[in-house]
Amino acid sequence: MTDSPVLRLVDAAFTHPGGGGVSGLRLEIAAGEAVALIGPNGAGKSTLLKGILGLVPRTAGSIEIGGMPGDTQAHARHGIVSFLPQSADLDPDFPISLEQVVMQGRYRGLGLFRWPGRADRAAVRRALASVGLDSLGARPFGELSGGQRQRGLLARALASEPRLLLLDEPFNGLDQPNRDALVDTIRSLKRDGVAVLVSTHDLELARLVCDSVVLVNGTQVSCGPVDEVLTLGNIQECFEGVEVEIDEHTVVVPGHEGH
């Protein structure tokens, strides 16, 4: 980790024009590091991710992406940052194949006047291979299973070869094989030096693949190494009064942690 972090937030706040947002964000993610973003529903996890993308306005503090201040035009970020949305509401009858979906990840770099070439097709194949779907490229996207579609969209996010990958609840609704495949993908991305910020309800996942954790609940509650942040006290503070609608986990912190 030689150079500056891929993402740096200093006292940043992102606020929807209509109100609601997340504030007090102090966070650094280095190349090859994965950070879990944890908090109750409505805590502003998605807002934070969209704020990094420039889709939700920043109302305080500063942001730096790839060593550049985030105030350079938002679209300058997009070559660097890729986003996997929580659930894409996609028409299964849309006539498009998996590899055509993944190719969409290359469009940004192509601009308006160029069409995909050999290098782009190679990048699509690599992205498909890295999510374990290389044999299904020609398949209509709508015929894939839900988990395969999610992995296909991840491949699209990877096809642009981002330095920072933002994943919004990527494990929701995944069965075990798809979940394992996603864990493997995140690990190999880290080996390749990609910085990953993943919002999740899955504390187990945070332990499996993440180096640090950010707890948010409207504002940043805590941030640091997994073992130090995922303590009973922190989680109770973060989830206080929320009545645990976070899937099924009753916000039980594994006992061996101490706290």
Next chain:
Amino acid sequence: MSLTDALFAAFSIPFMGRALLVMLVLAVVAGVVGVLVNLRGLEFISDGLTHAVFPGLAIGLVVGGTAGLVPGATIAALAGAVALTWLDRAGITADAAIAIVLTATFSIGVIVVSKSDDYTGALEALLFGRVLTIPPGEVVPLVVVSLIALAATAVTLKQQLFRAFDARGSRAAGNSPLTLDLVLNASIALVVVAAASTIGTLLVLALLIVPGAVARLTTRRLWWLFPIAALFAAVGSWLGLAAGFALSVGAGVDLPAGATIVGVFVVGYALVLLGSFAAGRIRAGLDTRPPSSGATRPTVVPSSGAPTRSAVGAAGEGR
């Protein structure tokens, strides 16, 4: 009159040749743009644009005669495209409000036309087109308008398809929804301009919607949609003009050319629909789609989660 006369020789007559040239260019463009209309579900906006164009045609006609038609319609269509893009973006879903505005523009158009000397003739030309009486001087403007629509669509085609498939994903990837919608709606508007001058404002929608629908029935391959729609529209226009010519010259039945073309389109659509039924290809509507991936499922957290802190050291390798 023989078949070859109707299909080929007829078009050596200057007015038939002009009609064919304009219709072929327009058909190809309408086919390509129409695929996007279909994929985006923009039929309502397209319908709105046909109404918005009408007062422009009418005012153009009154101010500048037939030479004023294309400029008047172009201005009205682009203004309509901007207005409808804005309405859509503002989240105004009140179809009634949009319909009131659009019928208002239509009535303004009728009132303007009623002030012209040849009221019924002018109205008929605007509503039902005048593909067989396109003056030579109007061929170039109509072709240019069509080609501008084609170029605007072609340049943004990748991003338009991305947006049609996954609007949020496209936005997250840095594409401006506003720009893409303005370009697409302006392209539709320009097709409407060219089509209103040929087959008439009332029949424009057929040109924009039928070829795209035929392509969707025919293939599930994305990039085949465009050539199929364009080819269908071109062949349909050609056969429509030929059939109208054969019936009016050969059989003495005087058919309006625009309506005959649309009739051929609809017959073609019906044949393709029957064919796809026969091929058992109808998937849409049967709704055997798999459940969406968005369903939340409880995640079990084993309490023995072993912390892994491995990959930090490997981070320095870079890409």
